[in-house]
Amino acid sequence: DVKxxxxxxxxxxxxxxxxxxxxxxxxxxxxxxxxxxDPGLGLRLIYFSYDVKMKEKGDIPxxxxxxxxxxxxxxxxxxxxxxxxxxxxxxxSNGGGSNQPQHFGDGTxxxxx
Amino acid sequence: xxxxxxxxxxxxxxxxxxLVLNCSFTDSAIYNLQWxxxxxxxxxxxxxxxxxxxxxxxxxxxxxxxxxxxxxxxLYIAASQPGDSATYLCAVEERxxxxxxxxxxxxxxxxxx
Numbered sequence: 001d002v003k004x005x006x007x008x009x010x011x012x013x014x015x016x017x018x019x020x021x022x023x024x025x026x027x028x029x030x031x032x033x034x035x036x037x038d039p040g041l042g043l044r045l046i047y048f049s050y051d052v053k054m055k056e057k058g059d060i061p062x063x064x065x066x067x068x069x070x071x072x073x074x075x076x077x078x079x080x081x082x083x084x085x086x087x088x089x090x091x092x093s094n095g096g097g098s099n100q101p102q103h104f105g106d107g108t109x110x111x112x113x
Numbered sequence: 114x115x116x117x118x119x120x121x122x123x124x125x126x127x128x129x130x131x132l133v134l135n136c137s138f139t140d141s142a143i144y145n146l147q148w149x150x151x152x153x154x155x156x157x158x159x160x161x162x163x164x165x166x167x168x169x170x171x172x173x174x175x176x177x178x179x180x181x182x183x184x185x186x187x188l189y190i191a192a193s194q195p196g197d198s199a200t201y202l203c204a205v206e207e208r209x210x211x212x213x214x215x216x217x218x219x220x221x222x223x224x225x226x
Contacts, residue, residue, distance in 0.1 A: 004156070031212050042218040043157075043202070050212075058213070090156055094212065099145050099164050102214065104156035 003027075004105040006091050012111045019078040021108050023091030029103075030096040032074035034058075034066065036087040037107070043090065049074055050096075081112045115140045115207055119217035126193055126224055134188040134220045136203035141181045144206040147214065148177050148188050151200045160201075161188070193224045 007022035025032065033048040035058075045058030047066040055066050063085060067075045074093075078085055088109050092102040116139045126132055136146070145164050149157040161170045161177040163186070169178040176189040190197060200221045204214040 033212075040218065043204075043214075043216040045213060048212070092157075099162060100212075101147060101159035101162050102157075102212075103159065104149075106156045107154070109154075 004091055004093055004103050006089075006105040006108050008108050009106065010109050010111075012113060013078075013081050014113055015080075015082055017078075017081050019081050019110070019112075021076040021078075021089055021091075021110070023074045023076070023093075023105060024072050025074075025093040025103070026072065027093065027095070027103070028071065029093035030071075031094050031100075032068065033092040033102065034064075034074065034076045035090045035092065036060070037090055038087050046076065083112050086110060086112045115143075115205060115215045117203060117205055117215050117217040119201075119203060119220050121220060122218070123221040124223070126222075128193060128195060128224055128226050130193050130224075131189070131191050132193055132222075134190070134201050134222070136186040136188070136217055138184045138186075138205050138215075140207070141184050142208065143181065144208060144211070146177075146179050146186050147204045147206070148175075148186075149202045149204065151202060151219070153199075157202065193222075195224050195226055198223050 004025045034046045035043045049068045065077045090107045091105045094100040094102045147162045148160045163179040174191040200219040202219040204216045
């Protein structure tokens, strides 16, 4: 079974801090994704990556950056955390090729105080 | 811009009922449609993926249909059980193999004994 592991289930940080969210997958998947999930808004794509050192902006990239130095690891970075970034963050991955379902981690619930 | 809608937002049924969850999308030029399940505080689990050339997919008690021309998909759950209680999300992959998903906001299902 595919396993996508997010480093923290819950995280509390202060405004202005630099925050790192880590995601690791064990299935040698080419594609990795970061979403945030908010009540009433659903899941929205922040960034995704098709390969090592490659990144593409999703629908809401402002205030975020990403890093993919190794194939199995995709990091989301909040450069200077703000209260409107309080959310549930979900990482996903899937293999290259067509019609591959995405596999999700359990999420990180991030609170910015 | 593609929009995905799920109605109703919440549904409560007694155990044993057959039920239908609805998903509609505004742009019929999709690559595939996916159904996911999300348990409280958890990530998403892929249930079914219907390619744009297909009309339906089945897995156990679940059957998903796709009508691209009318912009609709349904998820049919037979003989519902309390363990089916969760939020069900549909998502469409836009255009050819971009892997970018547009999500609906989900239907929260409760099956009571």
